[in-house]
Amino acid sequence: MRVTASRLPRVLRLCSAALALLLVLPAGAHYPGVAHAQQAGERQTGGGILRFLFQRSEPPRRDRVVAPPPGAEAPRRANPTVRRTQPGPVAAPAEPAVEKAENAKRVLVVGDFLAGGMADGLEVAFEQNPNVLVVNRSNGSSGLVRDDYYDWPGSVGSMIEMENPSAVVVMIGSNDRQQMRIDGNREPPRTEAWTAEYERRATALVKAIRDRNLPLIWVGNLPFRPGAMSSDMIAFNDLYRRIVTDAGGEFVDVWDGFVDETGAFAANGPDMNGQPAQLRSSDGINVTRQGRRKIAFYVEKPLNRLLDLGTDASGVARLGPDSELLGAPSVEEAAPAIIDRTAPMALDDVSADAASGLLGALVQPAGGEAHTAAEKLSREGVGPEATPGRADDFQIRRQKAPAQPDPGKTSAVTR
Structure with missing residues (x-):
């Protein structure tokens, strides 16, 4: 190739650029990414440095696609792996609700929010009955x-006439730690005037129920997380117990079921089955589902007894103290024997088992000479002689003095 004078400066500039590029290439060889990119570029464009210097225009290369021979199968793609998850435990089907009988005994629950929770627990307890x-x-x-x-004392009468219940369950007092308006004055809680008026209202509520000859169950209040609130509930429970008992109702104390071993408030505790559970909500006032069921558990037994249901909450028949067992053999009642008087009895009388005396009689030792060691011990008080060297040998025996040697005899050897 002949280079003209007009193109000589351009060729020199290209040579200078090529030398500079050659100096840079060894540094890029240390980096695999750069070398790989350069090799890829050379494969695609071809020529490398010669193409850069002389700017030869060549058509881009196209990779030849080799068609598969006729009859050959195309490669198959691997099927994606499908993970099968284990099915979770199947929940037990809920028991169908039992339709209540037309003559079912109605239990009326009145009171505050705790009474509403107790009613929910009672519904669960008697849902199969x-x-x-x-x-x-x-x-x-x-x-x-x-x-x-x-006004509970003024409203419970019309409520009873509407519902026609067979028993009434009351749980109230959790909202009563507040001032009471008495004769136009606001009295602080648990003052003398406040307590007298509160007792009058509680008595009026009990009287409105008992005057209709209905069984009454009054459930005591629960402990709460605030200590002052729990102290007031203890005072309220004492007042309720006295009023309800005097009116012939039954007071159910549930306090011990919601405290710990020290008698303090406990948010967690055993449920009605004895299993650990959370009984109270996080605010320390409301009751959880397990707690509501536990309150109802305390009410079930007295409610069954007052209504004479004959079954417990699950519909299982109860056996009373005078109930007859199924399949038990009947025992004919025999006519009681008429005893006029009891004959006198001595300690040496012969008993029915042909013994020679009663158990409480003193045994007299038989007469005659004692032969055995037991007879000697019991009659004469003389024990058997101890065998020398045995553990019970306590006799002190003197050892014999050693024999004196005969002076006429000696063991010396005369040499």
Whole structure:
């Protein structure tokens, strides 16, 4: 190739650039990524440095696609792996609700929000018993103090006439730690005037129920996380117990089921089956589902007894103290023997088993000479002689003095 004078400066500049590029290439050889990119570029464009220097235009290369021979199968793609998850445990089907009988005994529940929770627990307890229907007529924010909001002594009578219950269950007092308006004055809780008026209202509520000859179960209040609130609940429970007992009702104390071993408030504890569970909510006032069921558990037994249901909450028949067992053989009652008097008895009388005396009689030793060691010990008080060297040998025996040697005899050897 002949280079003209006009193109000589351009060729020199290209040579200088090529030398500079050659100096850079060894440094890039240390980096696999750069070398790989350069090799890939050379494969695609071809020529490398010669093409860069002389700018030869060549058509781009096209990779030849080799068609598979006729009859050959195309490669198959591997099927994606499908992971099969294990099915979770199948939940047990819920028991169908038992339809209540037309003549089912209705249990009326009245009170505040705790009474509403107890009613939920009673509904679960008697859901399989067609002979008991729980009627929840509680009012969550009510109490005996705010009679302007809800007057329980004045409202329970019409409620009983409407529902026609067979028993009434009351749980109230959790909202009563507040001032009470008495004769136009606001009295602080648990003062003398406040306590007298509160007792009058509780007595009026009990009287409105008992005057209709209905069984009454009054459930005591629960402990709460605030200590002052629990102290007031203890005072309320003592007042309820006295009023209800005097009126012929039954007071159910549930306090011990919601405290720990020291008597303090406990959010967790055993449920009705004895298993550990959370009984109270995080606020320390409301009750969880397990707690509501536990309150109902305390009410089931007295409610069954007052209503004479004959079955427990699950519908299983109860056996009373005078109940007859199925299949038990009948025992004919024999006529009692008429005993006029008891004959006198001595300690040496012969008993029915042909013994020679009663167990309490003193045994006299038989006469005659004692022959055995036992007879000598019992009659004469003389024990057997101890065998020398035995553990019970306590006799002191003197050892014999050593024999004196004969002076006429000697063991010396004369040499």
